[in-house]
Amino acid sequence: MSFELYVKSTIDRMAYDISVELGVTKLADLDDTVNLASILANDEPAIVWQLITLDPSPRDPLYQVQFGIGAKTTADPANYKMMSLVAAMQHNFEVGSRIVIKDYSTTTPPTTDKGYLTVTEAPLSPQEFDNESGLRMYTVTGRAMRSF
């Protein structure tokens, strides 16, 4: 069992699908120390995300999940480019929506469901700054259930 990996790879896949939908070619997991620096230092917009917590609550197979997902932009006066990207991705994790958890961690497309995540909260969190770049993410909270 590797439910943690399945949840992580599902969030990765969601970020990738959003980047395709919005036509953004750069994307980076904020915890990916191998690739993050080159993405953040790049002046192109990027989709960014981060798995924050995965809590067996009250116990496995029920979980509480929290992750951040949003956009980073550079040279963006008034942050309108950033906010338009952020607004355009919001429909992917509206409160009450269900995200199917699969194992996207290998090169083989998944064929079976590994669980389900229902979004319970998705507030837009405060903006962060890194030198010339700005970054803003939704903090998405949900209840997940692992499939047997």
Place this chain on the structure above:
Amino acid sequence: MKLSTATNYFKKTPFDGWDGSIWTPEVIRGDFHTYDRFISDRSFGQKKRILTTGTIPLGASYQALRLADGTRYLVGSSNVDMYDAIYNYIYQLEEAPFDCEIIEIQTSTLASGIAGAATEVVTGNTFCDVERVSSHASKEFTDLEYVEYEITMPLAMSSLITADRVLKIDSVKYNIKEASQQINLLACRASKRGG
């Protein structure tokens, strides 16, 4: 006496030349100095040396020189001494005692759409100098320092060096953070893996 008569008289030491791919025997003769009596950076005179070649310049394609004993030097910069006419070509050389592998981290696109499953592939070999330049404290843990190095190599390596490459020197791997041209050399700012 013409000044060039004196400068040409002292150029006795032969050097092999490296043009970016191969070593050519005895491409130039010169007078090889230490200049350690000058106040300068700590490596001057120890690793950085001065070569004068009289009125005959080193071919522009040569980025490194080698003494008969095998000691390698990077050609850092060139200048001329003039008095009406050029009477001496002067080169600043930097010793490059280390062999270096240039490693690319190659990834596969996973079903998530993200690049993962990394493997390290050697894409080139060169020689270089390594100097510790600074360190910075961990943002998470007290007493942990990450050390930064400057790794200097020939400009011919520019096409292989980017900020996502890794250098392997004496079995130690260094992650490149920045690569820039410094006069006629390629200088990489890198951190040692494992601190």
